[in-house]
Amino acid sequence: MxxxxxxxxxxxxxxxxxxxxxxxxxxxxxxxxxxxxxxxxxxxxxxxxxxxxxxxxxxxxxxxxxxxxxxxxxxxxxxxxxxxxxxxxxxxxxxxxxxxxxxxxxxxxxxxxxxxxxxxxxxxxDRHYGLHAGALSVEGRAALVTADSGVGKSTFTAWGLLHGAHFAGEDAMMRHLDDPEGRFWGYPRVGYLDPALIKSRPELAEARTAPVPARDKHRLEWPASFASRLKPAVRPRALLILTREHQEVRPVSVEAALELCRSDFSAGKQDPGVLARVEDDLREQLFGMTVLEFGLSSDLDANHARLTAVLHG
Structure with a gap:
């Protein structure tokens, strides 16, 4: 053993x-x-x-x-x-x-x-909670990225990694209330991507992949060449709420963002006192971020350029 x-x-x-x-x-x-x-x-x-x-x-x-x-x-x-x-x-x-x-x-x-x-x-x-989100960091500045299923969160975060960003995960980010540094933790070793995207990228040719039953995605284990940019945690500067309803970047209030994330951070919390602590923690984290609704276009490069501008603007 x-x-x-x-x-x-x-x-x-x-x-x-x-x-x-x-x-x-x-x-x-x-x-x-x-x-x-x-x-x-x-x-x-x-x-x-x-x-x-x-x-x-x-x-x-x-x-x-x-x-x-x-x-x-x-x-x-x-x-x-x-x-x-x-x-x-x-x-x-x-x-x-x-x-x-x-x-x-x-x-x-x-x-x-x-x-x-x-x-x-x-x-x-009672000391942890999760968000349906991914995270990436561009030139030292990180963003949490959330969206409804099917909007393109996995592709958005993976495209960042493929273009030099650091990657901390694409589907679930965990917050530990006892973490003294206010980080969100992900699972950066894998991505869940459209097989057509995987096939189009020569640097992924040797990656281990497996189709997800009843889904149009494959589970991909990032090749060793990406190891230096796979980071387990971020201290986010921004929360981006991806949408395809428009192609603009619009500010969102902290309270509106809390409501959008409520079904995530409240899941499994049976004790009202625990839920209140979790909500207070997320509110505190969001007050330290820029919170934006981020409209996606069909141009992946343009989306990544706008992300860079948001984080370094």
Missing amino acids: HHNLYEFYGYRVACTAPDEAQAVVTRLFGAPLAPGGTAPWPDAATVRLTVEVTGTGRETVPPPYFPPRWDTLDEVVIDTGGSTAAITPARHTIDLTLSRADLDDPIVWGRWLVEKAFLILTLRS
């Missing part, structure tokens, strides 16, 4: 896994933290992840976006048929059982199990 520490979405992850699962662990987390290292800050929450491999031959079935009663059960189970993740929010533990047939399927162990397990832990916690 291997016992190592990793960083994932701003959590310190104490992972125990057998030899045959090590390739999966490396693809998920990258290199382990240095011995004795603390990440991402000394008092960061630790998630204990245990991986087991079984020989089950059950058919793989896409799970629901959230399992039934995910926001109230003491143990939440995500079941894909052959593989499962059992999440105990109160103990910050994840027990991952992988079928040998799924070891080469990053949709199962990545998108459906581990990525979703950490989202559930965050949403169920």
Whole structure:
């Protein structure tokens, strides 16, 4: 068995896994933290992840976006048929059982199990919350990027990375109330992109990809050549709310932005006091940002140029 520490979405992850699962662990987390290292800050929450491999031959079935009663059960189970993740929010533990047939399927162990397990832990916690957002940084100035599904958030953030920006994630950003530096944490190792975009970029020719069932996207693991620009966290200067209803950049009030994000940060928060603390924290973060509705055009280069102007204007 291997016992190592990793960083994932701003959590310190104490992972125990057998030899045959090590390739999966490396693809998920990258290199382990240095011995004795603390990440991402000394008092960061630790998630204990245990991986087991079984020989089950059950058919793989896409799970629901959230399992039934995910926001109230003491143990939440995500079941894909052959593989499962059992999440105990109160103990910050994840027990991952992988079928040998799924070891080469990053949709199962990545998108459906581990990525979703950490989202559930965050949403169920009284010291963390999540936003449906990505993040990137252009020449040292960062933006959170949110949008309704289908608007183009993933393409917008990926295009930035492909054109020299630093990239911190494209779908979920986590905020830890105990983080002393006010950061938002993402998962920068992967993107979910239109396969036509992937095919059009020579620098992605060797990237590991997998189609997402019932979606027009592929899960892509960024090649090693991008490693220096994959950053797990940002201190955002701006919040951009992407839209295709116009092609302008319009200011948005903090209170309006809070309402737009309410379904994100309130998810899983059963205690009104916890929800009030979370809302106060996000309000405080937004008061330190420029908050804008950012109209997208069909010209990806022009959108990126406008992003640069917004962050450095």
